[in-house]
Amino acid sequence: MTPILTEHYKAIIESIGEDIHRDGLKDTPQRTAKAMQFLTRGYSQNLDDIVNGAVFDSDISEMVVIKDIELYSLCEHHMLPFIGKCHIGYLPNGKVLGLSKFARIVDMFARRLQIQENMTTQIADAIMSAVNAKGVAVVIEAQHMCMMMRGVEKQNSSMTTSVMRGMMRDRQATREEFLQFIRH
Structure with a gap:
């Protein structure tokens, strides 16, 4: 924990x-500094370390979908949380990624000061890079405290973002198949 961060808090x-x-506040600057380091630990992570060789040969050519990966991030505009879930689909190209690595990739990007739109793109591009997939789709649904706790104070609002790459973008039937998977 950095003394500078503690002093700023x-x-x-x-x-x-x-x-x-x-x-009640004596140790709050130290606790807050420690919490902020945890909440932004994605800056000290990189894709190679996250994947850590967990890419495996596979003959599967059908879509793989991972749903409901929880995410917690901080909006870069107000440093307030946004909380949601991420759905990922990909079309393997001779390689598959270890299941837990998807959640780790989501966390790596979520644990940075972030906007949801950019995070969706970063996750999709990282998965494309990790397994050279034929296609990747990422959908994130989240509620933003910066919209709920301040400003317009809309408690039931949420935001959905999507990024499609490769065949997930180019083939409507493939895209529809993915979207059908995540609806259930």
């Missing part, structure tokens, strides 16, 4: 009018 707490010495 101390200054923020004091600048909103709180007493940094009261019991």
